[in-house]
Amino acid sequence: MKNKKNTISFVGLKRQFISLQKELEKSFIKIGSSGTYVFGKDLQNFENIFSKYCNTKYAVGLNSGSDALFLSLKALGIGNGDEVITAANSFIASAWTIAATGAKPVYVDVLENFNINYNLIEQKITKKTKAIMPVHLTGRVSDMDKIKKISLKYKIPIIEDSAQAVGATYKNKKAGSFGLTGCFSLHPLKTLGVYGDGGILTTNSKVVRDKILRLRNHGLINRDECQEWGYNSRLDNLQASFALIKMKKIDQWNHKNRWIAKQYKNELGNFVKVPNDNKWEKPIYHNFIIQVKNRSKLINYLNNQKIETRIHYPIPLHLQKCSKNLNYKNGDMPVAEKQSKEILSLPIYPELLDSELEYIIKKIKSYYK
């Protein structure tokens, strides 16, 4: 029996594609026959709908979530000699986008919930600190009341890395609506993933929005006049049309992920460490991360049971080779380092079948019994 079972995939992209295929095809034909591929109505619609969704005044479609971070920093004039504070445990894009401006990433250890430890931010602030970039890891919003307080006290803007957090809320406010900008990824592996790279930035500042509109389009203010050096970082009209289709499902998908997380928590909480969210927050569970001793043994066992898992992330940012010149060492970020050795992400996506979820839970339970 066991050997006949198909592997339970870590992601549900192929299943999701099939469920949306008719609508996606219609969009492809609509955009293809319109002849408008760069800029266009669907991009505008998506930007409008996304900013309403996040309850911000503006949203600007970009090439990627990384570009949303990088252009936010550029819009603030951040560069050589500056410092930007971010969490020690994140995807590498949170750090390279800072380094790419010429500024120095300054890492802060994380809390039990994988997000930046706000108690440790102030001691890292110097005259050179130009931004604080909390990361809402796993789709759980950082403690924004605490971080905003620091931001106001030192007059340092917040750039939210909301790449994993479309629709996540903290005290009923959406991720991406707290900082000067909110930076979202539309990479296929993110909950609002399109069919290639994409990103979107939210802001309430017209000045920032206008600046980002120029930076994403060569620095042009119209077809022929260039006001400043820019970049090419636009969200394709076609990808925006796909994102619009997915926007109609996002709340339903997030709800399903939260339900799956609840089952995992109820069933596995006695055996492994599970996330424990507060009543004032609604994480979207981009990842569901358990923490265990002897992780590789569990990974092997689950592999043999045809259950795929991943690690987000096995190497904290301060211990990556690219961070070498920043002179961190083992022991500098004890919580992030400990977590990096014990964390394991289980399959979680709206297309995960109930029978698959039951199977995963059953197997992990029997491993511990």
Ligand SMILES: *Cc1c(COP(=O)(O)O)cnc(C)c1O
């Ligand atoms: C995915 C991700 C990014 C980068 O997004 P891209 O669209 O892949 O450039 C940045 N930060 C975090 C936390 C991410 O998960």
